[in-house]
Amino acid sequence: MSNLYSLPSEIRQLCRTSMLDTPTPGMALGFVQANLVVLPYSLAFEFLLFCQRNPKPCLILDVTEVGDYEPKIIAPGADIRTDLPRYRVFRHGELVEEITDISSFWRSDLVAFLVGCSFYFENAMLNSGLPVRHVEEEKNVPMYKTNIECIPTQKFSSPLVVSMRPLPANQVVRAVEVTSRYYKAHGSPVHIGSPDAIGIKELERPDYGDAVTVREGEVPVFWACGVTTQTAIFQAKPELAITHSPGHMFISDLKDEFLTF
């Protein structure tokens, strides 16, 4: 079963009834997918502040009221406890469980943050005739920790994590133009060219995801990546944190174009 043309609500219903627990790239094409971060209220202000200070990697799409599990703005009626295919539960920064339903972990002091990811501007790149190598090679996008520090708060800090897409030199400017419009979703690249300049030693060994082919004459182009929120959480080691499993995103009712200026 392909879910390319399913509606977001249909995908969420499949998750809720345990009929779907696979990665979501390519599902409900044209609708915004989001990273999930759930934290106790005691950390909510600081985490929101960390995201506000670092909007390129940590673009907030929705935040639930304290104790509420409905993302009212981007998916009214949805339930973030059940409507993602797969979750990870962390205690003091350590992964303790990977599950398909977090209802039993829910508490009245939890706050859910839905954070932008880069799937949308990849659609825009493809629509503009730009290559997206990891899509061509059917891999996960390669991601790297950099030597660029995010602006910290007292409790949250992280190196900026970036994703990389190689582009023919004569298409780099077009890629900047196309992705810049998506300012609510990472937007323009943070770096073009030398990986070494941002502290990346080997393109062939990404910190997350899969290595992809960089062809003769191609330039690596780097965008801020939502995984930055997760590295910030690991550093803070909260008593409880829940995230989506990598690639198993929340599918919202927003259309991609909502994220452009």
Place this chain on the structure above:
Amino acid sequence: MSNLYSLPSEIRQLCRTSMLDTPTPGMALGFVQANLVVLPYSLAFEFLLFCQRNPKPCLILDVTEVGDYEPKIIAPGADIRTDLPRYRVFRHGELVEEITDISSFWRSDLVAFLVGCSFYFENAMLNSGLPVRHVEEEKNVPMYKTNIECIPTQKFSSPLVVSMRPLPANQVVRAVEVTSRYYKAHGSPVHIGSPDAIGIKELERPDYGDAVTVREGEVPVFWACGVTTQTAIFQAKPELAITHSPGHMFISDLKDEFLTF
């Protein structure tokens, strides 16, 4: 003394030493001026969330750490307790004092929010040859409460407050283009044309600021306004809130162009 070409740090020093307590429009031209909102930490998450949900009127430029009075991101070394020309202190939503220094009110649980205002895109409009009527007429910009509700949080809600600038019909599209770039500062208009459509009965009677002349063949154009943060605070009636006095803004070290995509 004109402060048109003063540096932001010079203006702040004048405020700090009680040598300046007048409105700031036209000072330190080209540098970003900001609204100030100070609230207790108990309301900080909800207020930040209200701003995150309503970025067009409530664009956050900086938030201090709890108890800290230095806006490290937009003006390192500044002190928001002394570096604005004039402040208003509210208790339970009621104005209790208008003063030039809030040091005696400072507490270790206070958080300061610096929120964008519309001065920057007015410079951009003028640079593009577009008229800004209240500048021509040396008045305050006219502002109106609308029938558009902001997305509320549990404690904060407000009608959207807008500012109005009349434009010749053939310059309206250009005004949309020019101001859209300033997405970190209200950005594009929220409404063009009929005031009645957004609940404004009489253009001649603004809720805040001054009425301006609308000439034959001109169209009223409405932008989201930072005063919305203040109406949200009045509705929430916090035990303590401190804001700048109208027009007496915080002048940051950011250049206007920082606020564009």
